Amino acid sequence: MFINDFCDSFKLKECSWGFAGESYIQYSYETWQTYHLIVKEFPYLNTLFYTQPDTILNRTQIYYSTSLSENITILLNTGLVYEQIREFYADSFIKRYFCFTCIQYSLTAVGKIIDASFAITWKTDMRIILRDYILQLCDIMVSVMFGTELVPLKTNEHIIVQLKAIKEQKVRFNIEMDNILIILLDYAVNQEYITRYDTYISLSLGGVLISPFYVALEKHFCCKNTNRFSFMKFSYYDNSEMENKSIDNDAFLSEESDLGNATLIIDDNIGTGKTLRDAKCYLTDRFGINPKIKAVECHWERFFRDDSKIESFSIKDLDILSPFLYRHYTLLEKYIINTIFNHNISERYFPECFIGLSILNDLFKANYPVEYKKMIALYHKNNYIRRELCI
Numbered sequence: 001m002f003i004n005d006f007c008d009s010f011k012l013k014e015c016s017w018g019f020a021g022e023s024y025i026q027y028s029y030e031t032w033q034t035y036h037l038i039v040k041e042f043p044y045l046n047t048l049f050y051t052q053p054d055t056i057l058n059r060t061q062i063y064y065s066t067s068l069s070e071n072i073t074i075l076l077n078t079g080l081v082y083e084q085i086r087e088f089y090a091d092s093f094i095k096r097y098f099c100f101t102c103i104q105y106s107l108t109a110v111g112k113i114i115d116a117s118f119a120i121t122w123k124t125d126m127r128i129i130l131r132d133y134i135l136q137l138c139d140i141m142v143s144v145m146f147g148t149e150l151v152p153l154k155t156n157e158h159i160i161v162q163l164k165a166i167k168e169q170k171v172r173f174n175i176e177m178d179n180i181l182i183i184l185l186d187y188a189v190n191q192e193y194i195t196r197y198d199t200y201i202s203l204s205l206g207g208v209l210i211s212p213f214y215v216a217l218e219k220h221f222c223c224k225n226t227n228r229f230s231f232m233k234f235s236y237y238d239n240s241e242m243e244n245k246s247i248d249n250d251a252f253l254s255e256e257s258d259l260g261n262a263t264l265i266i267d268d269n270i271g272t273g274k275t276l277r278d279a280k281c282y283l284t285d286r287f288g289i290n291p292k293i294k295a296v297e298c299h300w301e302r303f304f305r306d307d308s309k310i311e312s313f314s315i316k317d318l319d320i321l322s323p324f325l326y327r328h329y330t331l332l333e334k335y336i337i338n339t340i341f342n343h344n345i346s347e348r349y350f351p352e353c354f355i356g357l358s359i360l361n362d363l364f365k366a367n368y369p370v371e372y373k374k375m376i377a378l379y380h381k382n383n384y385i386r387r388e389l390c391i
Contacts, residue, residue, distance in 0.1 A: 006188045006221070009146045011096055019327060019335050021104075021179030022059035024345075025097060031056070034094040041088065042081050048101055052345065058101040059340050063108060066170045068116055071109040072163045078102040078109070079155045082140075086150045096144055103141045103153075107209055108178050110134050112171040113163065115205040118233045126162055127252055131212075131230070133159060138209070138216035141180070146220055174336065176206035177268030177296055182324060183213050186296045193320050195222060197264040197292070200229040203279055206268030210296060214266075232265075234278045259283065263291040264319075269326045270295035273313030292319035299326040 015023040025031060035056060039045045050057045065071055082102035085095060114130050136154065143151040177183065187194060195218065200211035211229035218224045231252045253259075265279045276293045283291050295318065338344045 006184075011093075011145055011147075012100060014093055015097065017179075017181045018057075018059075018339065019179075020059070020174075020332060020339065021181065022057060022340070023097075023100070023181075024058075025056050025094075027054045027056065030091065031094060034091045038085065038088065038090055038094070038098055042084055044077050044081050045098065045101075048078070048105060050340075050343065052343075055345065057345065058097070058104070061341055063105060064173050064336065064340065066173055068113065068166060068169050068171050069164075071112050071171060072160070072166075075106055075109040075113070075163075076155075076160055078105045079153050082106070082153050083155075086152065096150070099150055100141070100144050103137055103144060104178075104180065107134065107137050107141065108175055110137065111175045111178070111205065111208040114208055114231060115233070116166075116169065116171050118204065118231075120166060126159075129159055129162075131252065134209075135212045135215060135229070138212040139219065141213075142216045142220045145180075145184070172205050173333075175208060175268075176329065176332070177210060179327075180209075180213075182296060183210060184217075186210075186322065186324065187214060187217050190294075190320055190322075191217075191221075194264070194294075195224070197262045198227055199259060199263040200227065201263060201265045201279070201283070201291070202229065202231050203265065203267040203275055204231050204233040207266050207296075210266045210268065232279055232282070234275050234282075253286075259287045259289055259291075261290050263289060265291050265293045267293075267295050269297040269299060270313050270318065270322075271299040271326065273317045277317065294318065294320040295322055297324045297326040298322045299328075 012023070015025055017023050035051075039049075047062055048058060048060060050060055062070065062074060065074070079102070082099055085098050085102065088095065110130065110133060114127075114134065117127055117130060140151045140153055143149065194214055200214050202208050202211035208231060211231075215227045215229050218227050263283065265276060265283070267276050267279075270276060276295065280291055280293055283289060298318075298321075299313075
């Protein structure tokens with residue numbers, strides 16, 4: 001059974017997981033020794049971790065940098081440190097935790113850079129290089145979380161040279177769906193349906209990590225190396241610099257001229273459904289196909305709200321239904337500021353990684369009636385999420 005294999009092979013079970021995707025490990029004497037041994041050897045790691053007397057947290061303020069140049073520096077440094085740690089002799093779990101953290105910072109940095117690239121004038125092949133690089137990072141992250149060996153990272157010096165030539169600009173504060181645990185759970189629950197598609201298209205910025213993670217997970221668990229992924233952008237939100245610039249969606253789609261109906265458009269969440277519907281209409285007009293749409297998290301409170309003035313998605317809009325409640329951006333932002341910037345670390349982490357995963361998997365089988373799925377989602381909204389996060 002896929003769920004069992006998925007859970008059994010996960011290498012970071014000793015971590016606790018936070019609402020914003022950060023992870024924690026508890027101090028023991030052995031942990032303390034190994035942590036300080038590695039940090040002493042690689043001082044840059046001090047910028048990636050925050051420690052308390054009994055806890056190590058792999059998230060600091062630089063993770064949320066809005067400076068493009070600082071994110072380029074993060075991408076370069078975390079890649080170099082990952083390779084050094086990979087070759088370092090240390091406790092296996094702590095070593096993986098450090099490697100996980102380096103790649104997590106790298107993924108967030110390159111995701112922000114990809115989002116900014118929609119409005120940057122440069123050769124199309126640079127976007128292809130960025131796309132290949134984010135897939136390599138996802139492949140490595142999957143090996144860190146599930147593999148027997150840590151995969152080497154091949155840093156493309158051409159990326160760094162090209163990126164350093166870009167004029168400084170602001171990038172988004174965070175990628176909404178950078179919670180790797182939720183991406184993993186989403187894949188595990190929906191794997192049977194996700195694998196029916198051969199092309200995944202993520203909507204930037206919120207969904208930028210999802211498609212490459214699907215492809216990497218497909219490689220690892222299904223030995224399937226034929227899936228493709230790409231990016232599109234249809235929303236701007238708080239990025240005022242992007243709003244006045246021309247967005248070139250065809251730049252990332254230039255190699256996807258043979259897109260077929262087995263195409264899945266993915267976003268981090270669905271509230272009104274407008275962004276996903278716009279993307280679907282664009283691909284239908286551009287390629288004459290009928291792509292399907294999916295969101296990792298659903299804004300269920302909008303769906304169940306009895307208010308005709310609130311535009312909301314329809315169940316029929318979603319081809320794959322998500323069991324996960326939308327971590328509303330205002331709640332997420334307050335949590336990030338409180339936990340990461342003010343260091344008010346809560347003890348209310350996500351439960352052990354995969355508790356209840358088999359139950360979720362059973363509840364969301366495709367042959368269940370839509371009304372039943374809606375009741376399940378409402379149950380999770382009112383009970384599970386509120387209990388775990390106290391909201």
